[in-house]
Amino acid sequence: MSILVRLPDAELAHAIGPVDGVELVIGAAARSRAAEVDVYVADYATGVEALAEIDEFPRLRLVQLQSAGYDGFLERLPDGVALANAAGVHDDATAEHALGLTLAALRGIGESVRQHGTWRRMPGRRSLADSRVLIYGYGSIGRAIAERFGACRAQVSAVASRPRADDLVGTVHGPDRLASLLPEQHVVVVVLPLTEATHHAVDAAFLAQLSDHTLVVNVGRGPLLDTDAVIAEAGRLRFALDVTDPEPLPDGHPLWSARDVLITPHVAGGTTAMLPRVAALVREQLTALVAGEQPRNLVSR
Template sequence: MPRLLVTLPGATLRDAVLALGPLPEGVELVLWDLDSPAPADAIDLVVPPYMGASPKLAALQGVRTRLVQSQSIGYDDVPEHLPPGQVFANAASVHETSTAELTLALVLAAQRGIPGFVRAAEQGRWAPIRAASLADRRVLLVGYGGVGRAIEARLEPFEVEVTRVASRARDDEHGRIHGIDELPSLLPEAEIVIVGVPLTDATTGLVDAEFLAALPDGALVVNIARGRVADTDAILAEAASGRLRFALDVTDPEPLPEHHPLFGLPNVLISPHVGGASTAMMPRMARLVRRQIDRLLAGEQPLNVVLES
């Protein structure tokens, strides 16, 4: 019997884990995507699939585990699916870099008019414009966890003025972090708003008609959080009027239905929830799995535990 039984959802992650070097003695890796019966009654470390994983967590009913290691940062829909007696960790440290990269890509593409150039090229047209810069813009960063900090670090070389907002006001070595209750006074000054809050009862519908109405004409709203953080009807109304611009990696509903009116608006840029979907993910996920294996073998507390059912 192995000292530590680890299940992984597929060969790609398994191979990435093994590429980091020999496993400690007594560690066994087994492939299990939670679509079939559990390979054992007791599993030390379970890694569910990346996409659509939460409903599959029901497969852990009756299985004794020491840790369920998600491949995502967000876990808003996990509590309703996770059977009792489980310790659940998110994938902090895996997706922050890729999500921050996509955020900057969306901001730069929207500011410099890249979607319009692509449309013109498809029509065989040369269509120069004098676009808005990112430099010298006032950026409101709503959400200051790991992803927010990664975005801030990547914004710094672009010579912007960043105002940070978190769930509560505080100060750090870089200055003031405003509380989310201060948004009404902050929104009117923002030229770019980046929304990266976790989805909670308090943040569901945060970006509503009142939030958007407080922004100045021409402002850009970027949502890389969760779709339900924003009111889609309110976004559509402002976008259709042409008053505001939007770059959305997440939507509500998701996927956005085919031929949804948001797809056809020139001031809306949509990516299909791919913030963490880059080649950086798998090596980082493998490193996190190896760290969790080492900690379980040493009898230490796992990293990133966010929920105990």
């Protein structure tokens, strides 16, 4: 069988290369052949604006995201159209960013940069070595984070939706262990998927269980954290956030000036590591479809 695929740009098309039985159409050119398009590879975006033109393609069978997160996307799809996310594509880059945010916050790099030429020593800053780190949300990205933190000699534990054995952290704990684990941590890295159940999973009650000076790192989605609760605890706790709620974070928002809060503008995944990985995933998906096989990373409500 032959399939027609809409891609967002020529760079991705070049990275994917030729695939037997597949014709690639780029960007706006796909609209002139909208009735023939079988697969829609969405633009790289974290919101449903990536699907703004989706209703123009009546023959569509599959939407392939370039993001791992898919909150809000399923509700936007026409009936009968499958959705696949980019699980695995952003693991390395996101784990690197989580590690970078953690080191920057623990070692006071942000404070040093803001000294504007004043030499001020900061003795006694916490090292990641020997620190207790909890990864809250242990999927493929969580595991990639654990690998890197373990290499820094941190003591890593993990919580996920269900308990299980794991060759890297030993035991992945279920949610019932969260309350007993939180007070012991020096760092909590949040990388949960965003669902109705996980919205504001890190709220005032969650943060109140953390010991003074604990660092909370969010590389998942902004609404996983209750922003008002974060602002209320800033100073007692430290925060390093690649994602925020709202997002983009407006100029003058109190989170910008909150004490001991380090913010980056949702840049964890968009690195040089992305293109070869997303191209390999799309190539694999298209090869499966041509062969009449089910693509991977399908998500459902």
